[in-house]
Amino acid sequence: QVYKIAAIPGDGIGTEITDAAVQVLDKLAAVLGDFKFEWTTFDWSSKKYLERGWYMPDDFKEQLCKHDAIYFGAVGWPSVPDHISLWNMILPIRNSLNQYVNVRPSRMLKGVVSPITQVRDKPSDLDWVIIRENSEGEYAGHGGTTHGHASHAIATEVAVFTRTGIERISRFAFETARSRPRKKLTMVTKSNAQRHGMVLWDKVFYEVAKEYPDVEHDKMLVDAMTVRMVNNPQSMDTILATNLHADILTDLAAALSGSIGIAPSSNLDPTRGCPSMFEPIHGSAPDIAGKGVANPVGAFWSAAEMVRWLGKGQLDSVADKFIDAIENVISSGVKTRDLRGSSNTKEVTEAVCAELEKV
Amino acid sequence: QVYKIAAIPGDGIGTEITDAAVQVLDKLAAVLGDFKFEWTTFDWSSKKYLERGWYMPDDFKEQLCKHDAIYFGAVGWPSVPDHISLWNMILPIRNSLNQYVNVRPSRMLKGVVSPITQVRDKPSDLDWVIIRENSEGEYAGHGGTTHGHASHAIATEVAVFTRTGIERISRFAFETARSRPRKKLTMVTKSNAQRHGMVLWDKVFYEVAKEYPDVEHDKMLVDAMTVRMVNNPQSMDTILATNLHADILTDLAAALSGSIGIAPSSNLDPTRGCPSMFEPIHGSAPDIAGKGVANPVGAFWSAAEMVRWLGKGQLDSVADKFIDAIENVISSGVKTRDLRGSSNTKEVTEAVCAELEKV
Ligand SMILES: CC(C)[C@H](C(=O)O)[C@@H](O)C(=O)O
Ligand SMILES: CC(C)[C@H](C(=O)O)[C@@H](O)C(=O)O
Numbered sequence: 001q002v003y004k005i006a007a008i009p010g011d012g013i014g015t016e017i018t019d020a021a022v023q024v025l026d027k028l029a030a031v032l033g034d035f036k037f038e039w040t041t042f043d044w045s046s047k048k049y050l051e052r053g054w055y056m057p058d059d060f061k062e063q064l065c066k067h068d069a070i071y072f073g074a075v076g077w078p079s080v081p082d083h084i085s086l087w088n089m090i091l092p093i094r095n096s097l098n099q100y101v102n103v104r105p106s107r108m109l110k111g112v113v114s115p116i117t118q119v120r121d122k123p124s125d126l127d128w129v130i131i132r133e134n135s136e137g138e139y140a141g142h143g144g145t146t147h148g149h150a151s152h153a154i155a156t157e158v159a160v161f162t163r164t165g166i167e168r169i170s171r172f173a174f175e176t177a178r179s180r181p182r183k184k185l186t187m188v189t190k191s192n193a194q195r196h197g198m199v200l201w202d203k204v205f206y207e208v209a210k211e212y213p214d215v216e217h218d219k220m221l222v223d224a225m226t227v228r229m230v231n232n233p234q235s236m237d238t239i240l241a242t243n244l245h246a247d248i249l250t251d252l253a254a255a256l257s258g259s260i261g262i263a264p265s266s267n268l269d270p271t272r273g274c275p276s277m278f279e280p281i282h283g284s285a286p287d288i289a290g291k292g293v294a295n296p297v298g299a300f301w302s303a304a305e306m307v308r309w310l311g312k313g314q315l316d317s318v319a320d321k322f323i324d325a326i327e328n329v330i331s332s333g334v335k336t337r338d339l340r341g342s343s344n345t346k347e348v349t350e351a352v353c354a355e356l357e358k359v
Numbered sequence: 360q361v362y363k364i365a366a367i368p369g370d371g372i373g374t375e376i377t378d379a380a381v382q383v384l385d386k387l388a389a390v391l392g393d394f395k396f397e398w399t400t401f402d403w404s405s406k407k408y409l410e411r412g413w414y415m416p417d418d419f420k421e422q423l424c425k426h427d428a429i430y431f432g433a434v435g436w437p438s439v440p441d442h443i444s445l446w447n448m449i450l451p452i453r454n455s456l457n458q459y460v461n462v463r464p465s466r467m468l469k470g471v472v473s474p475i476t477q478v479r480d481k482p483s484d485l486d487w488v489i490i491r492e493n494s495e496g497e498y499a500g501h502g503g504t505t506h507g508h509a510s511h512a513i514a515t516e517v518a519v520f521t522r523t524g525i526e527r528i529s530r531f532a533f534e535t536a537r538s539r540p541r542k543k544l545t546m547v548t549k550s551n552a553q554r555h556g557m558v559l560w561d562k563v564f565y566e567v568a569k570e571y572p573d574v575e576h577d578k579m580l581v582d583a584m585t586v587r588m589v590n591n592p593q594s595m596d597t598i599l600a601t602n603l604h605a606d607i608l609t610d611l612a613a614a615l616s617g618s619i620g621i622a623p624s625s626n627l628d629p630t631r632g633c634p635s636m637f638e639p640i641h642g643s644a645p646d647i648a649g650k651g652v653a654n655p656v657g658a659f660w661s662a663a664e665m666v667r668w669l670g671k672g673q674l675d676s677v678a679d680k681f682i683d684a685i686e687n688v689i690s691s692g693v694k695t696r697d698l699r700g701s702s703n704t705k706e707v708t709e710a711v712c713a714e715l716e717k718v
Binding site: 076081082083085086087091115116117118120138139141142143144145147148150151152153154155156157158159160161162163164190191192193194195196197198199200204221222223224226227230231244247248250251252254255256260283 | 435440441442444445446450474475476477479497498500501502503504506507509510511512513514515516517518519520521522523549550551552553554555556557558559563580581582583585586589590603606607609610611613614615619642
């Protein structure tokens with residue numbers, strides 16, 4: 001079996017960790033699988049944008065859809081305003097390829113220490129999967145500016161919620177919760193202050209909930225949710241939140257589980273009509289870009305989730321072995337600075353390849 | 360000097376901690392001040408709403424404006440949908456009384472332990488003032504629902520940002536930063552994904568920044584901000600964020616500094632045209648309401664900030680002594696369960712009163 005992967009390294013450390021992920025995935029295929037990867041690299045980046053005036057060609061969707069999956073590094077660079085780079089790269093891909101689910105697991109990898117005392121003392125207390133609505137809400141792109149240069153300037157951000165959007169993401173969240181041992185879903189909202197879209201969100205969620213009587217569910221306001229994540233991490237399992245709320249909560253979850261550098265994400269089209277996209281949740285990190293010190297673990301974990309997705313259930317044990325290898329390397333002390341280690345990207349990558357040889 | 364205070368105990372533990380705050384403030388005035396408080400209690404609550412169909416009378420603004428300040432407990436009760444209670448009580452007060460600033464300090468009180476290792480080991484690492492835009496943005500109330508009961512339902516939340524709103528809150532944040540020893544302001548935004556209102560936010564902020572060359576400033580995306588709060592708390596001092604972002608970040612800040620039960624807030628009209636309002640940031644906590652175990656420290660700290668505001672610089676030392684007394688009581692071990700103690704509301708309140716007798 002050959003999997004055709006579109007690699008979009010993007011900006012900054014995105015290119016460094018994509019190189020690392022490709023190297024490790026090829027090793028994984030060679031050692032463990034009866035499959036291999038065929039890579040097409042797309043040189044879409046802020047650097048290229050500055051040279052030629054565009055990020056992606058008009059037929060980007062067509063080009064990407066020729067692949068079985070997309071591997072994405074990071075986008076964003078100081079010389080381009082962030083809203084230009086993101087609305088020309090990552091957000092159009094998520095939207096136009098029907099990737100309406102973003103799955104972001106957080107748990108304590110072996111050898112990683114949590115900054116919160118409770119989890120440091122009992123790592124099993126933190127084991128979450130955050131399901132992020134990835135296609136609408138606060139990222140709908142609606143809104144505008146009037147009188148921008150005048151003293152009476154006004155600008156809006158319009159979050160758009162549809163029943164279709166809420167229903168399908170709620171269903172995905174319940175299915176995920178059902179597939180995990182605890183069968184427990186926490187829904188996040190801010191329907192006390194946001195009284196239109198968020199009220200529809202709650203309403204549709206509770207309708208879908210009726211289809212899943214075997215899944216326990218509760219509701220949290222997004223502000224109080226941060227408190228619960230710090231104080232009662234063990235009280236949660238699967239978590240569902242809007243595009244913006246989950247964006248915030250998943251960064252917090254990454255920090256609480258040790259580092260933003262280890263956290264993976266899967267942008268999924270659950271209908272499998274379009275290829276899904278896998279990317280670490282960290283950004284292009286201009287401050288450390290080019291130094292070869294980026295933590296590739298988030299990239300590896302994302303790669304493992306890509307393998308799992310491609311395998312449709314057949315490659316779960318391969319993905320698990322991959323993650324075991326990552327954990328063994330971290331436990332052995334080969335880790336980057338953000339994890340209190342002193343290894344660089346290359347050292348961690350080579351150690352993971354060596355570890356894969358062993359399994 | 361007599362200060363006329365409108366007390367709105369509201370719902371749940373709001374009534375318990377307001378009682379406690381009134382008792383302690385009267386003691387403070389008796390012991391330390393050449394001033395006293397004259398209280399008018401407004402019985403506006405979810406309970407009353409269920410009886411009579413309204414939360415506040417039409418002339419609520421007129422009634423409240425007869426006072427020098429407002430002391431608010433909490434609003435929200437399970438038998439009323441949250442968006443009804445909040446849009447009939449706390450949000451209309453904030454909006455119609457021109458309370459466009461919400462000031463939320465977070466620092467380690469003596470005797471309180473942080474759940475994050477770094478701050479637990481070095482409490483001085485966490486000392487922030489979060490300035491929350493309190494009048495517009497994501498809480499503008501705009502938006503609506505169409506086809507609510509159909510499968511093609513759509514609902515929007517419209518965040519509204521105005522140059523006036525951004526300018527005045529930025530200026531307040533810079534003034535606050537300037538008044539503190541570190542003269543350092545961190546501005547929070549999400550202008551990479553939210554490309555209209557948030558871009559205006561950034562633009563106006565940087566214009567105002569030019570007026571404050573003596574204040575160092577930097578910018579954070581709201582998601583990355585949660586990571587920095589956990590990992591580098593010592594790198595920040597004054598923080599400015601939108602209504603929703605700050606709502607989320609201040610709950611996180613409260614958790615990181617020991618408990619949501621200790622955190623105060625001041626809803627200010629800096630022009631002093633309308634009375635300002637002081638309230639702990641916690642809610643009505645239906646789960647512990649009526650049990651007499653709520654932590655009154657957030658209410659006391661809010662009361663201390665009210666004293667500071669009323670004094671216009673003349674009562675700062677009184678407010679500081681008040682906070683010292685609170686810290687002495689906590690350090691002596693008289694504290695509620697959320698702070699790993701076993702005292703109830705009454706015991707903490709009496710201990711603070713006794714401590715005030717001593718200073
Ligand atoms: C880069 C940015 C647009 C993105 C987001 O906000 O979704 C990132 O923060 C993420 O979490 O994937
Ligand atoms: C009660 C609610 C409307 C309020 C808010 O979101 O502003 C609360 O969470 C707060 O932080 O004061």
